[in-house]
Amino acid sequence: MKQKIRLLTIFITTLLVSCNSYAQEKDDYSAKIDSLIKTTNPRSFSGVILITQKGKTKYKNAFGYSNIEKKTPLTTKDNFIIMSNSKQITAVLTLKEVENGKIDLQSPVRKYLPDLPKSWADTVTVHHLLNFSAGITDIDKPLIFKPGSDFKYGNTTYIMLGKIIEKVTGRKYNDVANDLFKKLKMKTTYCFEQGKTQNRVKGYQNTNNNLKLEETPIENNDKVSAAGIISNVTDLNIWDKLLHNGKILKPETYKLMTTYSITAQHNAFGKEKIGYGYGIRVSDKTPIKYLGHTGGGSGFVSFKVYFPETDVDVVVLENQSNENIDLFYEFEIKIREIIMNSNLMKK
Template identity: 30%
Template sequence: MIKMNVLACRLAYSLAMTLPMASVASPNNVANLESIFTNTDVPRVFSGVVIIAKGNDITFSYTSASQSASSDSTALAFTLQTPFVTASLSKQMTAALVMREVDQGRIDLDAPITQYLERLKGKWDAVITVRQLLNHLSGIVAMDKPLKTVPGDVFAYSNTGYNLLGELVATTSGKNYETLASDMFEYCGMDNTNPSSNTHNALRYHEKSPGELVAITKDLPARAAPSAGIISTAEDLVAWNQCLHNSELISAKSHVQMVTKAATRKHRWGALGYGFGLQLSDNTAVQEWSHSGYVLGYISTLSYYPKSDTSMILLENISWYPKDMTRVFYYHDQLRNQLLKSLK
């Protein structure tokens, strides 16, 4: 176990002293899932919420505790309704908003983005399409930098591209992004999900260097909501998977496009396909549509397994030292590995 400073030690102590909530049911035939989070021989502590669900029914859940940065070191218990910033899980929600506009005939995926965002005319010496923003083939890395790659050439992850998509749907719909997203979440029955950073959310920390935790007090700017700033709960994200994949939120044609491989992304899980805001894995015996997220103060993973209608959600309130992503997503990957074995 790593050596931790005083704040981290208090956090670890609070986690150990807080009774977790866990439940296991038979539908997924998962065993020993709780031991993943209670094992003491691990590279770091777990601080967050976990859900595995079959459809809308939660078959496994585990919650830990958040350590207050106040002098009394109060431990605050998480629940399945605790709000977290979902980080890059926001991208599939923005992609769905784009596809809703496509379904209304207001967006053509293969049209240049300058058709909808006139302010970008002449910005880059290349034609960039809406589709290329969705599947990270635009080459955009930042508004004030040249393109990293030729549009349509290779996968180049772009938060800026998704923030532009948020601006684009606001232009085509005549509504601001927050209103569009809130309307979609209401349709999906996601009562505790919000695109506004003003929503009260979990206390959060960043591991500045191994063992050194610092409290994060600054919220993401509103302009980052389409790529990384949507706030939600583990329970609401179960509803999101059902709404996106098993409802009329978007047309069947639009859904197929979201889950069709358009690019390849290098990942610690191996090479993954990428659709619209979704990672696509067919390297195992189990089809998986997923995404993970990392912003200061939060990490997240959301996976959906369509054949068994199974969801896996992990939300944490600490962004661990980013030089070792295997350690950062240790619990996320351990749970995923165990779940994949049970779903084969």
């Protein structure tokens, strides 16, 4: 009897060791991310990370403080201003109105915004606004290049798209956006509203690891369609899952969104130029294809990428932005690289 118990104990111990080894072999990224987050030079990390595969959570953690003055720890449920990741939401809202027959991508913006002062409103199309190929720097200034010939990033074109959405729907942008969030069950995502107390973490400007509170990260309500959506990692993961699996846009519209005619370089996605569709960057010349976008400034950083071939989604939100633009996406770049070189990329 004792011999049987001893053999059974050995079998269970061996099984547990094997299972643990197998799990460690499969998860070759968590420890690397944990180690990375401990880094404080050239800057520290303060934010939340969520990584999923096929809808299952693979990594989820929060580091730092939502309120430095009160030393309130961040949690994975906390809300952040997602800055320019708001543009992807505005692109989708625009495309929803394309599906409804209210917006024509190839029509000049003058059709929807007749009071625009410059003559370029007759040649710049909605398509040019969506992929930053309009050459617009400011509504009152001349174009810096012929529409469709180059790429110039900025908030102005997406503020214009917000106005177009309001024009064709007869509703406020915030109401249109918030209705979509409700429909998608993104329960804690909403639009910034100036003068209204909203549930979100405080944002800080980082200068040589000295943090200063950003009192007014969003100057006015007009900026919401370009940089003023408030969300958290869970809701943004829901967004990615639904968007990239055909649950928000029709297949042909999603194809329009993720097809590009213009390329641009962004530090968070490498040194080479990659495609820019409608509110989304498309890296399809790399060994592993991914789609994503970033947002940063005024005390916040947001970063998300989706790998369609392995159904892996990565969302990183921080409540600090760096005075040094080269350090903006310091952690996000390395997290992306860790995941791209992990077992999660094995089909």
